Amino acid sequence: MEDYDLDILLRDAGLDTIAVRGGQRRNAEGEHSEALFLTSSYVFPDAATAAARFSGEEEGNVYSRYTNPTVRNFESRIAALEGGETAVATSSGMAAIMSTFMALLQAGDHVVCSRDVFGTTTVLLNKFFAKFGVEVTFVSLTSQSQWREAVRENTRILFLETPSNPLCEVADLGFLAELAEAVGCLLVVDNCFCTPALQQPLKLGADLVIHSATKYLDGQGRCVGGVVVGRHELLNEVTAFMRAAGPTMSAFNAWVFLKGLETLRLRMEAHSRSAMDLAVWLQQQEGVERVYYAGLDDHPGHDLACRQQRDFGGVLSFCVTGGMESAWKFIDATRLVSLTANLGDAKTTIVHPATTTHSRLSEQERELGGITPNLIRVAVGLEDVADLKTDMERGLGALSGR
Ligand SMILES: *Cc1c(COP(=O)(O)O)cnc(C)c1O
Numbered sequence: 001m002e003d004y005d006l007d008i009l010l011r012d013a014g015l016d017t018i019a020v021r022g023g024q025r026r027n028a029e030g031e032h033s034e035a036l037f038l039t040s041s042y043v044f045p046d047a048a049t050a051a052a053r054f055s056g057e058e059e060g061n062v063y064s065r066y067t068n069p070t071v072r073n074f075e076s077r078i079a080a081l082e083g084g085e086t087a088v089a090t091s092s093g094m095a096a097i098m099s100t101f102m103a104l105l106q107a108g109d110h111v112v113c114s115r116d117v118f119g120t121t122t123v124l125l126n127k128f129f130a131k132f133g134v135e136v137t138f139v140s141l142t143s144q145s146q147w148r149e150a151v152r153e154n155t156r157i158l159f160l161e162t163p164s165n166p167l168c169e170v171a172d173l174g175f176l177a178e179l180a181e182a183v184g185c186l187l188v189v190d191n192c193f194c195t196p197a198l199q200q201p202l203k204l205g206a207d208l209v210i211h212s213a214t215k216y217l218d219g220q221g222r223c224v225g226g227v228v229v230g231r232h233e234l235l236n237e238v239t240a241f242m243r244a245a246g247p248t249m250s251a252f253n254a255w256v257f258l259k260g261l262e263t264l265r266l267r268m269e270a271h272s273r274s275a276m277d278l279a280v281w282l283q284q285q286e287g288v289e290r291v292y293y294a295g296l297d298d299h300p301g302h303d304l305a306c307r308q309q310r311d312f313g314g315v316l317s318f319c320v321t322g323g324m325e326s327a328w329k330f331i332d333a334t335r336l337v338s339l340t341a342n343l344g345d346a347k348t349t350i351v352h353p354a355t356t357t358h359s360r361l362s363e364q365e366r367e368l369g370g371i372t373p374n375l376i377r378v379a380v381g382l383e384d385v386a387d388l389k390t391d392m393e394r395g396l397g398a399l400s401g402r
Contacts, residue, residue: 015081015197019261023076025069036255037069065248074254075227077261078217081196083203084229088239089249089257093192093212094120096226099247100188100208101125103237105156107133112150114141114160114171116369117190118212119360121159141171142301151183161190162199163301163309165343166317166353166377167370168294170301173308177205186234192216192344197268198310208234213253215344216314218260219267223253267346267382271314274388275380279316281389287399289319289374315343317353317377324373326399327352331376333398336383336391343379348388351377 010018024034042061044050052058061067071089079087090096101124105111113125115138125136135154139146141164151158158180162171173189180187188208189201195216201209211217213225226249228238242248249257272295279293294305295312305312320326331339337348341357351357358371366372380388 010080016265018077018080019197019264022080022261023073023258025073034073034255034258035070037064037251039068039251040064064251065246066243068248068251068254070251070258071249071254074249074258074261077258078196078211078213078227079229081261081264082191082209082229083196083200084209085232086235087227087229088235088242089213089254090226090228090242091247091249092224093118093190093210093214093226094124095247096210096212096228097121097190098124099238099241099245100210100228101129101134101157102245103241104186104234105129105134108154109156110135110137110152110154111157111159112137112139112147112155113158114139114162114164115365116141116164116167116169117159117161118165118192119357121190123360141169144172144175147176147179151179151185155183155185157186157188159188159190161193163193163294163305163313163315165193165315165357166375167292168299168301168312168316170294170304170308172304173201173204173206180207181205193313193315194309195264195268197265198272198313199308202230204308207231213249213257213260214342216268216271217257217264217344219263219344219346220260221342221345221347223256225249225253225257268313269311270382271380272311274382274385275314275316276312277385278378278380278388278392279318282316282318282392285392285396287321287396289321291318292316314380315377316380317375319372319374320376320396320399322374322399324352324354327354327374327376329398330395333394334391335394336387337378337381345379346382348381348383349379353377 041063053060053062075087075089137150139150177187186207189206191209192212192215208230211227276295279291282288283291293316294301320330337350340349341351353371354373
């Protein structure tokens with residue numbers, strides 16, 4: 001089969017088919033699994049071709065900071081999964097966010113950002129982009145009036161994550177896409193928590209989607225990486241910055257992420273199923289005050305999540321009775337789940353947000369954001385859910401002194 005046929009064939013294919021087949025360019029060796037090109041540079045057949053590649057007259061590989069076939073394979077596959085025209089892969093999720101901002105912002109521009117984005121995103125804007133004259137206003141993810149009031153004449157980007165970490169709040173992407181269009185700025189969505197298996201922001205009107213591939217795209221906790229997906233016109237700018245600045249994805253990591261994508265939907269369905277099961281169970285336990293999971297119908301984002309997402313994902317959080325001491329006791333009594341700040345792994349992880357992922361915030365900011373001292377976040381993995389409950393019972397037992 002020619003490459004050309006593959007593109008045509010996949011144009012109307014379903015998500016699972018694209019996840020398994022998208023972007024592969026089979027070589028003369030006839031390899032079935034995607035080839036891993038560990039090469040920093042490429043040999044030109046003759047001097048005229050070298051000149052043509054350098055001038056951009058002819059497409060083709062020059063150097064792996066610019067292009068690499070394995071990385072390109074990953075980029076094509078994730079672009080197709082998100083329903084975007086193209087993608088550029090980066091060395092980490094933060095490199096994807098940084099490169100997008102570097103490419104699309106300049107001094108005097110303004111960003112409106114949801115308050116509960118990934119902590120390092122806040123640092124990037126507050127500490128570093130501020131140095132170059134980029135202003136930022138933080139708003140509540142779910143308050144439409146705050147988004148509306150925050151936009152100004154110089155607003156260039158609306159940036160958010162939905163659902164949020166760790167309280168699973170849900171933003172209305174349709175509303176934000178309309179707002180961005182009305183004021184003439186870009187809507188950029190960090191789709192890390194849902195992945196295209198559960199939510200496709202570009203189809204809801206977003207201009208760019210960003211991922212930390214480190215999380216669910218890999219799904220097995222092996223590699224750090226990121227990607228930006230969207231229209232050619234915008235991605236050309238991001239790619240130009242990437243080529244000049246160099247935070248590109250390694251070919252090896254791209255190969256691992258390609259393999260991760262093949263099982264993306266199966267994994268996201270399993271994460272969601274187990275998280276739902278655990279959330280319902282936790283709600284019934286003595287010692288648990290409150291559970292935050294958009295799959296629960298008492299969650300304020302439930303109806304919107306039902307409309308906007310295919311499922312509710314693997315992350316949930318809950319408050320135990322008592323304060324920080326209780327939360328720490330609970331966490332320290334667990335044996336199976338891993339105490340680590342990462343998420344999106346086959347292995348379930350547990351963390352105390354107030355003293356780890358959200359410790360950089362002031363007490364007031366944490367209170368405003370609902371990051372109470374008794375809050376625990378769990379990113380549900382792929383273990384048997386019965387064993388996860390047994391482990392959570394160890395935590396609950398430590399609270400009651402059982
Ligand atoms: C982890 C994470 C990032 C940063 O990604 P890295 O790969 O760690 O650089 C950005 N956004 C969200 C939502 C994340 O969870």
